[in-house]
Amino acid sequence: MSGWVAVAGLGPGSAALVTPEVSAALTEATDVVGYAPYVARVPERPGLMLHASDNREELARAAHALALATDGRRVVIVSSGDPGVFAMAAALFEAIETGPATWRDLDIRILPGVTAMLAAAARAGAPLGHDFCAINLSDNLKPWALIERRLRLAAEADFAMAFYNPRSRARPDGFARVLGVLREACGPDRLLLFARAISCPDERLSIVRLGDAAPEMADMRTIVIVGSSATRLIERRGTPILYTPRSSA
């Protein structure tokens, strides 16, 4: 039987947000490869080999998956959320582009998933209802100056913004700088959503004005959505609705 590689998005956490297509690929797989916390989300079964690896080993993980598929194995590389959003799909193609020519002819499928910004936006209302952009705030793979430039230009263009990887133990100061740039560009009244562990049992949401936002409100399990100048709240009993209307003057 010929091998294949599928790069599958497991969604933000809840089993209810795993697509039927991803579940079917996991059922057919002989091997699951991925960052250990994501592999841990895949139910074990006889005949399924689980290969968990450390963070920041994306290229080695991709090469391992491609070698297994070359040997005829049916391999699923798991990502959280969507595999094409700051995740393993691009890493796989980086490995293929520079790897042996035979890898290009393998059966390769990218199976989409529910990315964190969409799951978070849906919980809060519709903050991404008009034009928006997504920025990875980690400076592992790009210089800080580029992050800051993109932030300033996105704010100037009045996009709503979703920030992935906002703050980690290795980068405790970057997010404070981001808040500083935003305050300069957008003023203190801009609305922000901090959405942590969306769809998981410890999910937490808070909506604050930029003037009240603090770096400690974000960690690596948080996605931050910054509204555009049109983003607003609909007050009601309980949690207000955060949304951005579809039209703009």
Ligand SMILES: C[S@@+](CC[C@H](N)C(=O)[O-])C[C@H]1O[C@@H](n2cnc3c(N)ncnc32)[C@H](O)[C@@H]1O
């Ligand atoms: C390396 S990126 C991977 C993104 C993933 N591929 C996706 O589409 O959601 C990891 C970042 O995604 C965000 N994230 C992933 N799952 C999340 C969740 N359940 N709740 C909130 N943010 C989440 C956080 O910003 C985290 O730092």
